[in-house]
Amino acid sequence: MQIAVTPDPGSWVVIPEFPPPGWARMEAQTRSLLLDMTGPQWRAAFANLLEELRRTERGTALARLLHVGEGGHQIFAVDLSLVIAQDDGSKEGRRATQRALIAELLPRPHEPQRLRPAPRMAGFQAVSEDTEAGTTNRPSAVVVLRMAGLPTVPVDLVMKAWKATPEIVASALDDMVALGHVVAPVEALPRTPES
Known part of the structure; x- marks a missing residue:
């Protein structure tokens, strides 16, 4: 379901599941501004985390x-x-x-x-x-x-x-x-x- x-x-x-190109980078940039965490290392780590979560297998409709x-x-x-x-x-x-x-x-x-x-x-x-x-x-x-x-x-x-x-x-x-x-x-x- x-x-x-x-x-x-x-x-x-x-x-x-199927984001547009560059989605993780743009989301990390937006999120870092919202959280007032503007360091490039945090942004890069956050973008990598978003990509990792997107790629992790989804076993069912979720x-x-x-x-x-x-x-x-x-x-x-x-x-x-x-x-x-x-x-x-x-x-x-x-x-x-x-x-x-x-x-x-x-x-x-x-x-x-x-x-x-x-x-x-x-x-x-x-x-x-x-x-x-x-x-x-x-x-x-x-x-x-x-x-x-x-x-x-x-x-x-x-x-x-x-x-x-x-x-x-x-x-x-x-x-x-x-x-x-x-x-x-x-x-x-x-x-x-x-x-």
Whole structure:
């Protein structure tokens, strides 16, 4: 299922799958001005990071973002995907499904914490017990949210944080959870007359 996300550009960079030529360099220049980090070394390192994230394989239909905290801190990648839920839609079924997703994606999690970031959104978040930077296969943290009223079938939004240690990701989990408010399946987006 395709996913669309429109995050706060002050904290997030959306990594396009097929960017125009020079995209990473231009994004790094813009971001360095926003963060008041105008050194050429930082800009070059940031452009290289954006290119690396773009080239890292995407296993399924997902959106990839880079979190950039204030002052260029809390930098980590997040992959977002929508997973059709195979449960009966009850609270117990949803919780079992979401806990199973976390267990599958995060081999050594701390105890998952329940989330209720909005009246029509519920789920769990968990951070890895590992101390090393996460990868796409072994993320640092996972957030799973069920959002009522998306498509007609129950769908969980799965967010995997990687490219930083669990400690760094844990300090910005609220920003990650907030992404649930700006995500929609592509099929659910309003159509314009041109499309």
